[in-house]
Structures are given as structure tokens and as C-alpha cells.
Amino acid sequence: MRPTTGQVSFFEPNNMKISDEKSSSLIPNQVGGIATYKVEQKFSTDPTEGIYGFGQGQAGVMNYQGEIAHLQQRNAFIGVPVMISSRGYGIFWDNPAVTDVNVNAGHEEIIPAMQLFNNEGKPGGLTEQYFEDNNFEKLTATRTGGAIDYTWRNEKLPAGIAKKPFSIRFSGFIEAEKAGKEYV
Secondary structure, three states: OOOOOOOOOOEOOOOOOOEEEEEEEEEEEEOOOOOEEEEEEEEEEOOOEEEEEEEEOOOOOOOHHHHHHHHOOEEOOEEEEEEEEEOOOOEOOOOOHHHHHHHHEOOOOOOOOOHHOOOOOOOOOOOOEOOOOOOOOOEEEEEEEOOOOOOOOOOOOOOOOOOOOOOOEOOOOOOEEOOEOOOO
């Protein structure tokens, strides 16, 4: 473990590095109406190795190299914080929370919702304007959203927006720095 950051590195007995924790984050979240945190951990692995595990899911992914595993207990999804490498090692961590495990997916860090402000300057998310066309002409709904972090096939769209061609305009303000951490 790195004493200054708390990030973990894994080594073979001959001191050859197996994997690095690139970063981790706690993002304020709501689950079942209860205030909690969403955890994200990023591991650096050899891009040629296969990474397996993370429980039972319906995502159609077997090798998570270059993917994000979302660990959450829900109907037909059983998240287990275990990853197994094709190089012969495994990592288990004790974490009962909802977690996204990023294995070299290259996704940027999500800006926490409290650093996003809508058009009126209220914290909690950007103003989202939904249009029922591709040209931003037929405004159908406006709301304040949390993070711009959509899984488009599962996103709950406002009433009046079908999963056909539509457009979304995000506007508002982003706080660029919080507690010494910079966001882009």
C-alpha cells in the first residue's frame, strides 16, 4: 500500500508487479431512498491478460479487460468483489457496497453531482433539456440530472421522449476544483 494515497499494489513473490489500484472514489448516492456512497476502484492490469469474475450478471461480458463491472445485488445480478486473472492470480476485497470496477476501461472520472449546478445555480446536477428530434427544435421535457453517466439502453427518459431519435442539451455550471481535486 502506498502510505500517502492508500492505493494498493499487488506483487508476485519475486517482486514483479501484478496489478495497481489506479484510483478509487466515493460518490454520494441514493439507494432505496437512503443516502450512501457509490464506490469506484480502478485497477491497472496487463492489457493482454483476461480478467474474469465479479459475480453473476446479464451483461454478456466474460472477460472484463477494458470494461467496467458494476457490482450490485438486484434481480438476476449478483455482484461479487472477486477478480481472477488469466495470469493465475485473484483479488478479493471485502466490500458490500454498490461498486463499479474499472479494468483499464479508460473512462474519465465522473464529476460528483454536488459540483454540478443547473441553470439557476442550484447544486446537484446540470439542466437537461430533452428534444423529440435530432435538431434541438421540439423541446419536450426539462429536468435537473445528477451526473452525465448514462447507460443509454437502460436510461429512464422523461415522459414524451421515446427511444427513437432524440436530443439532449446539458447546460449549467461545473465547479472546477473541490478539496484540492481538479476536474476537467
